[in-house]
Amino acid sequence: MKHPLPASPAHIGVLRLSALGDVCNLVPTVRALQRQWPQARITWIIGKGEHSLLAGLSGVEFVVYDKATGLSGMRELWRQLADTRFDVLLHMQQALRASVLSLGLKADLRVGYDKARAKDAQHWFTHRQLAPHPRAHVLESFLDFARLLGVEDLSLVWDLPIPEGARKEAAALTGGAPYVLMSPCANPRLRNFRNWSAEGYASVVEHAWVQHGLKTVLTGGGSTQEREMGSRIQALSQPGAVIDAIGGSSLKGLLALIDGARAVVAPDSGPVHMANALDTPVVGLYATTNPDRAAPYCWREQVVNRYPDAVRHFLHKEPETLPWGQRVRHPDAMSLIHADDVIRNLEAVLSIAASRQEREPSDEA
Structure with missing residues (x-):
């Protein structure tokens, strides 16, 4: 017998700890829940770094779990929520650590992924599972939780908070010059x-x-690898063309930098999804990851996609025969991306940015 779904939940728990891109992709689901049940209390159990990115998200109470604290951190979180009972807990993290963490939380209903999408036997830790959704984008998989609960309006809204201090931080780094963020x-x-x-x-x-x-x-x-990459790029570039801010901004400062950029260029990583959330034109570089599953959702057409080529060249298979979400873990896969591909897509997104700027005065008139 299936556990009944709450008709109008008073308290919704969201369990998603990481990563930066994934929590950005989850925000539209939270907004959809808020539109459906504006009086509902929403508590999001989230990772430490991810919280620093989303802190201040309207209408959401955050409870932070730092995975570096291990079991002692779990026990502290359980004590913190000992008097809390959720009408429904949305278990949106496919990891054994998160499932163990969920055991110490009180909930009338626990919702998780369907068996095909669940990892680390997550379906053993939940009462209800999502309807199957083969080959779904990550953002759509999150929206499936709202769909299961009967949410009707699934339009995409983020409204990520960027404090004034973060905008000042970004302005100090850029000096007010127009820029592409990489x-x-x-x-x-x-x-x-x-x-x-x-x-x-x-x-x-x-x-x-x-x-x-x-x-x-x-x-x-600020890792050595990232700093060395930045130094090599700067050394290969004309004087004055590069502002090296690697390791030089907070996550909120990065949000402000992305918000102010004409365009963003990056591989499959948090910044492409942060750009997507802020509606900043973005060129994602994908060869090891399938962009059909993990591209910046609203900018999928502008992705440089060499994943099918990488699958054929390094795995000697056709992409459609692979398990959904399989990566090409080969150090040469990204070499299949050519500069001309990236420049062509950058031109496309800069054209979009320019057309927006042209419309802005008439929109304000």
């Missing part, structure tokens, strides 16, 4: 292989500078 590196973890070449990025920097007079702001974390 985040050249994905998360530097083992066998990630999502990064393009410094030479390729430098070609795009050159094009933006020579053809459009646009500086390129480089952003990223």
Whole structure:
């Protein structure tokens, strides 16, 4: 017998800890829940870094779990929520750690992914599972939770908060000059292989500078890999074309930088989804990840997509025969992306940005 769905939940729990791009893709689902039940209380259990990105999201109470604290952090979170009972808990993290964390939370109904999409046996930890949705984009998979609950309006709204301090931080880095934002590196973890070449990025920097007079702001974390990439790009670029802000901004500051950019260029990583959430034109670079599943959702047509080529070349298979979401974990996969492809798509998104600027005065009139 299926557990009944709440007709009008008073308290909704959202369990999604990571990652930056994924939590950006989840926000439209939260907004849809808020439109359907404006009086409902929404509590989002979230990772530490992800919270620093979304802090201040209207109508949402955040409870932060730092995975570095392990079991002791879980126990502290359970104590913090000991007197809280959710009408429904949306278990949106497909990881065993999150499922263990969910065991200490009180909920009348626990909703998780269908068996085909669940990982680490997540369906064992939930009462109700989503309807199957084969080959769904990550953002659509999140919206499936709202669909299951009967939410009618699934229009995409983000409204991410950017505090004034973050805008001042961005302005101090850019000096007010128009710019393209480039985040050249994905998360530097083992066998990630999502990064393009410094030479390729430098070609795009050159094009933006020579053809459009646009500086390129480089952003990223402070890891050695990211700093070395930034230094190589700058060394290959003309003097004055690059502002190296790698390791130089907070996550809110990065949001402000993305919001002020004419366009964003980056591999499959948080910044492409942050740009998507802010409606900043973005060129995603995809060869190791399937963009049909994980591209910046509203800018899928502007993605440079070499994933099918990478599958055929390195895995010797056809893309449609692979499990959904399988990555091409080969260090040479991103070399299939050519600078001309990126420049062509950058031209397309800059044209969109220019047409928006032309409309702005008449919109205000």
